[in-house]
Amino acid sequence: HSKSVSARSAAHRVIVHVDLDCFYAQVEMIRNPELRDKPLGVQQKYIVVTCNYEARKLGVKKLMSVKDAKEKCPQLILVNGEDLTPYREMSYKVTELLGEFCPLVERLGFDENFVDVTEIVEERVNQLQQSGCSRVCVFGHVYNNQAINLHDTTHLRLVVGSQIAGEFREAIYARLGLTGCAGVASNKLLSKLVSGTFKPNQQTVLLPESCQDLIRSLDRIQKVPGIGYKTTKRLETLGVRNMCDLQAFPSAMLEKELGVSIAKRIQKLSYGEDDSPVTPSGPPQSFSDEDSFKKCSSEVEVKKKIQELLPNLLDRIYKDGRQPHTVRLTIRQFSPADKWFNRESRQCPIPPHLIQKFGKESTNIISPLVDILMKLFRKMIDVDLPFHLTLLSVCFSNLKDLPSSKKGSIGFYLKQMSPPSGSGK
DNA sequence: TGGGGTTAT
DNA sequence: ATAACCC
Numbered sequence: 001h002s003k004s005v006s007a008r009s010a011a012h013r014v015i016v017h018v019d020l021d022c023f024y025a026q027v028e029m030i031r032n033p034e035l036r037d038k039p040l041g042v043q044q045k046y047i048v049v050t051c052n053y054e055a056r057k058l059g060v061k062k063l064m065s066v067k068d069a070k071e072k073c074p075q076l077i078l079v080n081g082e083d084l085t086p087y088r089e090m091s092y093k094v095t096e097l098l099g100e101f102c103p104l105v106e107r108l109g110f111d112e113n114f115v116d117v118t119e120i121v122e123e124r125v126n127q128l129q130q131s132g133c134s135r136v137c138v139f140g141h142v143y144n145n146q147a148i149n150l151h152d153t154t155h156l157r158l159v160v161g162s163q164i165a166g167e168f169r170e171a172i173y174a175r176l177g178l179t180g181c182a183g184v185a186s187n188k189l190l191s192k193l194v195s196g197t198f199k200p201n202q203q204t205v206l207l208p209e210s211c212q213d214l215i216r217s218l219d220r221i222q223k224v225p226g227i228g229y230k231t232t233k234r235l236e237t238l239g240v241r242n243m244c245d246l247q248a249f250p251s252a253m254l255e256k257e258l259g260v261s262i263a264k265r266i267q268k269l270s271y272g273e274d275d276s277p278v279t280p281s282g283p284p285q286s287f288s289d290e291d292s293f294k295k296c297s298s299e300v301e302v303k304k305k306i307q308e309l310l311p312n313l314l315d316r317i318y319k320d321g322r323q324p325h326t327v328r329l330t331i332r333q334f335s336p337a338d339k340w341f342n343r344e345s346r347q348c349p350i351p352p353h354l355i356q357k358f359g360k361e362s363t364n365i366i367s368p369l370v371d372i373l374m375k376l377f378r379k380m381i382d383v384d385l386p387f388h389l390t391l392l393s394v395c396f397s398n399l400k401d402l403p404s405s406k407k408g409s410i411g412f413y414l415k416q417m418s419p420p421s422g423s424g425k
Numbered sequence: 426t427g428g429g430g431t432t433a434t
Numbered sequence: 435a436t437a438a439c440c441c
Contacts, residue, residue, distance in 0.1 A: 230438065292428080
């Protein structure tokens with residue numbers, strides 16, 4: 001049965017994009033309900049990274065400086081959101097909840113998920129046809145207010161997709177207390193673009209006849225997910241400024257400027273075509289922790305910062321249960337003109353005798369790790385010369401499951417479930 | 426402009 | 435190891 005679905009052309013997929021409303025602010029309002037009806041911002045360093053809708057009504061925007069935000073809105077309440085632990089935990093609860101409906105769930109950041117509901121839709125459409133039930137209703141908005149033709153099986157399937165999206169949002173609200181938007185369409189690109197069309201706590205389905213309207217509604221090329229800052233700059237030098245320009249641009253010239261792979265991909269995106277699959281995210285590929293600051297200019301300070309980053313990280317890795325085999329140190333050096341883009345990193349394998357210690361408490365793994373990280377630091381920075389760092393980040397990656405013999409006798413008998421990831425507990 | 430993440434080269 | 439992308 002699953003073969004019949006995957007063998008069918010990609011045009012028949014039904015994809016749901018779920019996008020939580022101002023996620024960090026919602027989590028903070030759940031942690032402290034008194035903040036519910038007040039304008040609330042979440043602060044990291046001197047930036048308001050997100051805010052609730054009360055604050056938005058009063059003119060606060062995402063990524064506004066604290067100074068500007070307070071000027072706009074003196075009553076604004078700010079909570080510090082530099083520790084992502086509460087958001088990360090809630091984020092994985094959402095992904096796990098969606099995973100109860102369907103195995104194909106892909107995370108995008110902490111507050112978005114793609115779900116390929118093609119199979120669920122298939123089952124429901126079959127049931128509907130057998131029971132001869134024709135009372136099928138769309139849930140939420142239809143993009144462009146386009147008329148639905150339920151005799152068109154593509155329409156029918158997307159309408160059923162909208163009902164499933166509604167069930168997702170209801171479950172997320174009932175069980176986790178979170179609101180969000182959803183978009184339903186035939187691929188990831190379109191589902192993501194359409195999910196934002198009605199904004200807080202609403203959902204929208206895109207029917208194929210309105211695809212070009214959705215695409216052409218994008219005023220800037222960078223609004224296409226997958227076309228970022230760099231590609232936009234290069235397209236601008238070619239005179240490509242909007243979707244129509246990109247659609248019409250000669251493929252051969254595009255391929256010469258951007259390379260065949262990127263050119264083909266983004267030109268397809270410009271038509272609303274995206275055959276990339278929903279790839280289940282599973283547990284995280286890496287764990288990192290970083291801190292930014294005005295200035296760090298001595299080895300002693302660097303060591304102190306690293307020692308501050310490690311305990312939290314080690315705790316997360318311990319709870320995850322897997323062992324990292326690679327460690328990386330990333331720095332950002334101060335440079336007045338540059339676009340804050342100048343990060344460099346060094347990584348190395350973790351010595352096997354240290355890997356063993358990740359499972360256990362009480363053994364001191366911190367000191368040897370700090371030593372390794374300081375060696376990596378010296379590979380980047382000549383400590384005899386002056387330096388000025390503005391960020392330090394430690395990342396553990398190349399995560400591997402414990403050898404099964406180490407998992408304790410009971411581990412041998414436990415059913416190997418796909419880990420719903422290293423979130424909770 | 427934070428504090429995270431991913432994949433491709 | 436970096437560079438691009440995403441939030």
